[in-house]
Amino acid sequence: MAAMARAATTTDAFNAVAEPRRRQILDLLSAGERPVNDLVAVLGLPQPLVSKHLRVLREVGLVDVRDVGRQRVYCLNGRHLKPIHDWVKAYEASWSRRFERLDDVLEELKDQEFKKKED
Amino acid sequence: MAAMARAATTTDAFNAVAEPRRRQILDLLSAGERPVNDLVAVLGLPQPLVSKHLRVLREVGLVDVRDVGRQRVYCLNGRHLKPIHDWVKAYEASWSRRFERLDDVLEELKDQEFKKKED
DNA sequence: CCATTATATGCCGATATCGGCATATGTCAA
């Protein structure tokens, strides 16, 4: 039982959405549920490949399936995207308020300088 | 030149942050810049491993480096996290307003039913 | 029952990945 060389894709949502085609699938499903062949047609990918990606998404809980006749209708289940959102959201300041924050720091320094002079 | 079996991790931020230890490194750096050995100490990982993860983060632009004497000080550069944020943000409704939306749909259906009766 | 449609699985090859260990590179200090 050697050490795992890599975290399995099937393990968490972070890995699942690291694959561009899987994001594409989720994007399609965000507009509404769809049977596999629909996705195949839109994506222009071989059906087995699409099924495999759907499997990964299913295993991390990002999509749900429903049987309708001989079709399998997939639908988005965004619940497991929330952890990703929460994680990146914490970094929002690092891009949107990057310079603002720098300004804040400078402002603070100026204040301290001012107080020193008051002494 | 055979087809690539997998998108290189070094390719984009999505793949880079799919690795838990790399997220951990970013989390540490979000509190402020740090030299490699600092990270090594906190993470409790072998130094070469940390250096390799830092390399990946560097290559996708998620961190910047600065030479200070014989140390290399890494700092966060959140710019490339924004695409991830933007992507997941579009799914916000799929978890936070999931049931609200379902209610909306039901409401809409009821309205249509009502109109039919009016004819 | 049989053929057709819809989807999932299995096996394969090429390659990328993580982690381990040894070692190269670079910088300071005496």
Add this chain to the structure above:
DNA sequence: TTGACATATGCCGATATCGGCATATAATGG
């Protein structure tokens, strides 16, 4: 210069991944 410190790289092994192709499974229609 020599040696200690800080970090990066190289090579390796085990394994996971994506995509291709063939095939299994499942449900429907005739």
